[in-house]
Amino acid sequence: MHMSECLHKDSIGPVSFYDKKLTLGKDGFVLESGKSLPEVSVRYETYGTLNEDKSNAIWVCSPLTADAHVAGWYKPDDKHVGWWDSLIGSGKAVDTDKYFVVCSNVLGGCKGTTGPASIDPRTGMPYGSTFPTITIGDMVHAQKQLADELGIRHFYCVIGGSMGGFQAMKWAIFYPELIDRVILIATSPGFSAQALGFEIVGRDAITQDPNYNNGDYYDKQIPAAGLANARKLAHITYLSAKGMEARFTRNDIRIEHPEKFYSGSSLETYLDHQGTKFVERFDANSYLHIAHATDTFDLATEYGSLENAFKNVKATFLNVNLSTDWLFPPDQSRQITEALLNDGKVVTSLELDTQFGHDGFLIECGALGMAVSRFLGGHLGEVKTTGTPAFHSHKDISIIDSMIPAGARILDLGAGDGLLIDTLWNKKKVTGVGVEKNFTNILGCIERDVPVIEKKLSLKTLESFADNSFDYAVFNRTLPEVRNQRLMLREIMRIAKHAIITFPNFGSWEMRWALCYHGRMPKSPEFPYEWYETPNIHCFTYRDFVRLTEAEHLEIEKIISLNEHGLSKVLTKLGLVNLGTERVVAMVKKA
Amino acid sequence: MHMSECLHKDSIGPVSFYDKKLTLGKDGFVLESGKSLPEVSVRYETYGTLNEDKSNAIWVCSPLTADAHVAGWYKPDDKHVGWWDSLIGSGKAVDTDKYFVVCSNVLGGCKGTTGPASIDPRTGMPYGSTFPTITIGDMVHAQKQLADELGIRHFYCVIGGSMGGFQAMKWAIFYPELIDRVILIATSPGFSAQALGFEIVGRDAITQDPNYNNGDYYDKQIPAAGLANARKLAHITYLSAKGMEARFTRNDIRIEHPEKFYSGSSLETYLDHQGTKFVERFDANSYLHIAHATDTFDLATEYGSLENAFKNVKATFLNVNLSTDWLFPPDQSRQITEALLNDGKVVTSLELDTQFGHDGFLIECGALGMAVSRFLGGHLGEVKTTGTPAFHSHKDISIIDSMIPAGARILDLGAGDGLLIDTLWNKKKVTGVGVEKNFTNILGCIERDVPVIEKKLSLKTLESFADNSFDYAVFNRTLPEVRNQRLMLREIMRIAKHAIITFPNFGSWEMRWALCYHGRMPKSPEFPYEWYETPNIHCFTYRDFVRLTEAEHLEIEKIISLNEHGLSKVLTKLGLVNLGTERVVAMVKKA
Known part of the structure; x- marks a missing residue:
């Protein structure tokens, strides 16, 4: 050598x-x-x-x-x-x-x-x-x-x-x-x-x-x-x-x-x-x-x-x-x-x-x-984590926090720099492991003492996890990035008892308006990328997601509509949830 | 051995x-x-x-x-x-x-x-x-x-x-x-x-x-x-x-x-x-x-x-x-x-x-x-080519045919069973090579004597092709299947003098209607897949495509709106092209 x-x-x-x-x-x-x-x-x-x-x-x-x-x-x-x-x-x-x-x-x-x-x-x-x-x-x-x-x-x-x-x-x-x-x-x-x-x-x-x-x-x-x-x-x-x-x-x-x-x-x-x-x-x-x-x-x-x-x-x-x-x-x-x-x-x-x-x-x-x-607890070399600031935001974390009981074991799919697991560990001794593809983000996880596996999200990634080895699997904005959401949901429900999924809603009024009025692939705070370079390769709507859970015989334990825009709030109040929801947080389990 | x-x-x-x-x-x-x-x-x-x-x-x-x-x-x-x-x-x-x-x-x-x-x-x-x-x-x-x-x-x-x-x-x-x-x-x-x-x-x-x-x-x-x-x-x-x-x-x-x-x-x-x-x-x-x-x-x-x-x-x-x-x-x-x-x-x-x-x-x-x-000209073993019948349809081929002069050399990206090159060769001695990922489709190409390279479509796939080595590159319905359309267009314009691109228009009235009215990811004859398993990972509209060609300084030599539905035809006649177009066929070159 x-x-x-x-x-x-x-x-x-x-x-x-x-x-x-x-x-x-x-x-x-x-x-x-x-x-x-x-x-x-x-x-x-x-x-x-x-x-x-x-x-x-x-x-x-x-x-x-x-x-x-x-x-x-x-x-x-x-x-x-x-x-x-x-x-x-x-x-x-x-x-x-x-x-x-x-x-x-x-x-x-x-x-x-x-x-x-x-x-x-x-x-x-x-x-x-x-x-x-x-x-x-x-x-x-x-x-x-x-x-x-x-x-x-x-x-x-x-x-x-x-x-x-x-x-x-x-x-x-x-x-x-x-x-x-x-x-x-x-x-x-x-x-x-x-x-x-x-x-x-x-x-x-x-x-x-x-x-x-x-x-x-x-x-x-x-x-x-x-x-x-x-x-x-x-x-x-x-x-x-x-x-x-x-x-x-x-x-x-x-x-x-x-x-x-x-x-x-x-x-x-x-x-x-x-x-x-x-x-x-x-x-x-x-x-x-x-x-x-x-x-x-x-x-x-x-x-x-x-x-x-x-x-x-x-x-x-x-x-x-x-x-x-x-x-x-x-x-x-x-x-x-x-x-x-x-x-x-x-x-x-x-x-x-x-x-x-x-x-x-x-x-x-x-x-x-x-x-x-x-x-080893040191800080050698400069590290700039690349996670978009919006991701694993404090709002996300506080909602996910509300869904996960103390002491649970979670799998964070797309863990960024480990903020979610770190926060939940400090707050209520939730343990877990992240899956993340970006090396500098991973250094961030290590710095936080958050265990993390360097891998791209795919069906193959999850193959090696044992049945029911986690209480909760979390896809925080990462589910649209995989190839087959239906098979992914199945695989996740094999590994974890519950899945918590947050995703931007392609069915919101903003999306519909942008496509209908402008005739272009929509962009919004929730969809910040150009169509040709977005990591979201399979976008879907609130309703699409609900239908998929039904087809997969999953029970939606909780579903939360998030919105920032005034019109979104009004629409949601009027009961037009798919229109009014900018982002969805859902918790599902096997029915 | x-x-x-x-x-x-x-x-x-x-x-x-x-x-x-x-x-x-x-x-x-x-x-x-x-x-x-x-x-x-x-x-x-x-x-x-x-x-x-x-x-x-x-x-x-x-x-x-x-x-x-x-x-x-x-x-x-x-x-x-x-x-x-x-x-x-x-x-x-x-x-x-x-x-x-x-x-x-x-x-x-x-x-x-x-x-x-x-x-x-x-x-x-x-x-x-x-x-x-x-x-x-x-x-x-x-x-x-x-x-x-x-x-x-x-x-x-x-x-x-x-x-x-x-x-x-x-x-x-x-x-x-x-x-x-x-x-x-x-x-x-x-x-x-x-x-x-x-x-x-x-x-x-x-x-x-x-x-x-x-x-x-x-x-x-x-x-x-x-x-x-x-x-x-x-x-x-x-x-x-x-x-x-x-x-x-x-x-x-x-x-x-x-x-x-x-x-x-x-x-x-x-x-x-x-x-x-x-x-x-x-x-x-x-x-x-x-x-x-x-x-x-x-x-x-x-x-x-x-x-x-x-x-x-x-x-x-x-x-x-x-x-x-x-x-x-x-x-x-x-x-x-x-x-x-x-x-x-x-x-x-x-x-x-x-x-x-x-x-x-x-x-x-x-x-x-x-x-x-x-x-060798034989037919050993049964082969069922899997190309969706709609793809490389005779209509597609006749339009693409109208754009390509006799004797040209073409690169068919997503060649299916080789029908396009075979037809153009028989008709006007157009030579070319297909790129195709499906083995049985490739056997179809070989049976037709159409040269074909077994590869998935990606930027890496195209790296090895020399500059200007083809007259025309054809993406017949395959451009939405790649990761970055912008870089792909650049790469294609390095290899070929012209690109002919056909794609389903996500901006058609049917798409807009389906998303707006039903709040679900649309399906149509042009988008026949469920959202979670479509090979189209980056959909786009007629207008998106035109904007991208502008940003890339490409000249649209020809652009053809295809439609089947009566309403589409009416809208197109009214000049509402993005609304009325179900599928686009465009030929571009470097400006």
Whole structure:
């Protein structure tokens, strides 16, 4: 993966690593397999200061081939800063002025923590082929013991991207009481079959290398060719197809080339470089063991279902997927969000647009940083929410408020910057989750601590919500924006017991007058857009809506006519409700 | 890849292969590299009968690891029929009752045609490391000479999927005068950088195998492990992520497994099987040489641009991509269509929905067969076009006809079953291409020989069309179906000199009356849909349209009011055009 190559001057500065030999009982460090390691040493780094009540610790879980060096630099002439230096530091998203940040090298690694290349104290020789199978759970257990020994008993947040996300989920599952927040980035509940396929091929490339020798090569030639080829393959999966297309160029090589089977692409030297660099910095046995831990990580299989895996977690989650990531594809990442939602947990989910594929989690620190900062209670970067001021206005909110009882759980479809849920939470402990498509609005939601799912409104959006998982679904002015209102109403009545729908009435006298008199598509305060660019793709009248509820056998529990114009008020008083209503607020349920 | 496993009884029946030693001059078979082979023998199969005027030959180009055995079986107890048996045979899409079908094994292969494992007559030993670099062009040259020697001088069609598509494109470029039709399936103008990356890794897996010995292994152990691993990797790229997810299952293997680093997925044994099977049937040197020919195939680099590559082709093209194919992704396949269109060539392009990824081209023979059959002039399978009868009615067509001069080139946006272009072609040699999203409508277009591009109407759809590449763009009732009419008009005026737009008038008296009197979203013969499911997402009035053309500085060259109702006719006569017009036909151009 690309190391973030920020300037040293923006970095937290000089840092050190520490090695801690864990204090173990006579059974040593017992692994999930039942086997044990006689001793475990963990390399880690810390930045910032643990505060007096020990409430400001943030634990960073490292991805597959990274290390404990997540921020800062060791020597002024270091070519690289830590691998997440762009996210972690003074005044950055994970602000080391406020938080005590810890990152350790994983168990099984080759960057200071006990792994296959470490000396087995029982033999005085490297473990090699005798190193036992390890799991993501084992990695987390080693980290937990390190935390204990560092005096950290509570975690403001646990953060992990990629395989780091696997660990972060295990943290939340193992120690639900200790963790306030979890941030997952570009991760999934386990590898897809496709990703696993690449893992298998990469693994075989190493184990088929004649120098591999079942893992006992430390006093001989290392399996460099196999390891390099495994890395080349893995590296391709870290990039996006689009990003690769833009980056590499082709030569016309219809004439014979000195290097046999040379493809004629600049990708050749790039991949060679990636392979060579990796062989210099990583041990093949560590790669095999850590990769195997990720291969066998599969929460749904291990716990029976993903919902089951998360049923006891207590943390609030931020789950971020990357648009062009196909190693941990958005759809898989969303499964985490969906399971948490179906468990009634608190989760916010973002869809980060990037062309960098999986590597984006190390590169896209701008948007990601703003979201992470807000999730941690900070305010990094300027955010202008774009919600039209009229929307989720105080009037809307007070009417919707009047319909929703204290303690209800709501789904706000088109949540804007989260004002509705925020207000109802503060007033009467209404919980809920928003669905919103606009990223800056979503940052607004995060800033308000309103859980929000980044999605466009569509039938597909709602598929993943469990039956009756909400008391109220709210469409505040968003129902005209979907493709099929009839199917949408059906879907909503599957998910929520009640629906509260506000919509501008295309049947008001103003609309009728504008169309009849001017012969043009009407505009009004309720319909402020030009016809060719309105988000309202299916407008409808008060009467249309009532007829549709009848056809769908829904009971209108309450229906409120809103109007501002004097004539509208008069018409409504005269009983000409469809004419007099500028906007409708209706609450419906299954009849 | 999966071999099609149709029942023998549907198959063409027993077939034979033939070997032909090409007649070569003293320079032997000269390759594009300048090197030559002293002799070339080609294995091929033929089905059906070459007719008297030799006009019914269909040439099938084979993909990477296939052979000449494309249909039928050799012995009644054969486990498999030919690799495209589902598409080729008596009464099938490529109907051997009508056509004389030929398929040969490619140059460099190991299935009967001269390749690295063949005996070099100069040494009496297999070529091995001395086999020269070959190209896709070389493969086609060998096929052309075979065709010459078989007495075939004209090709009703050349068909190729995957690498077969590479050859088919070269056929069309090398021999433009000889080929009537080209069918390309799941192919591209060259590998994407991502696909090339996998090729590089697979190649290295073979060449790093210690048994490879620079290709001289025929009297020793073969590089089986490397070849198997290359195949495993390639096989993953033939499947879709979704298809793999559905197919393979996971075991919970947190306890140590006898096989070290076993991933716990049924994918392991599947991939092992694919690798082993491949090693039994394919030669590593052939794989390397043929793969290298595909790696270095890149029409845009070779000819300067894709448009340049195709500028002299004369054939009519059918270009089919597969929705989940990520080895030859739809976007890349579309580049072929776009280049052909920008060259003014005749091309129909299909987007075939499949969950089988690239392998779909061997599996999805239902829909594909119906399209191929029609493109070849057949009628395989029943097709019911879904176009509402009112659309592209004879009245519409006669009005549009009156606006378009003979010989013009038109783009029909929402082409239905192609009636408009078909009619105008027959009447006055108007050429053009349709854009249509419905597959059965598209089959209707193909049956009428109307070139059509399968796409939804959107701004993005039109991006790829070159400036001023059409005389007329026609939106027959489809403009209200797009998201932003203003931007759409701009985009259309970039592509075409004139636009002809027909749309239902939301400002007609009927609409106004329905909204005003009933207070409901209006329905009429021109607006036949319920408000919640109408495809018209931005309705507009006659006047709205005129205002928009003014704002966009377009000149309305002609505008026609259509009406059926008596009152509409009266109102129009009274000069109340917006009230009296039920439907508008307008022709506009840049002012």
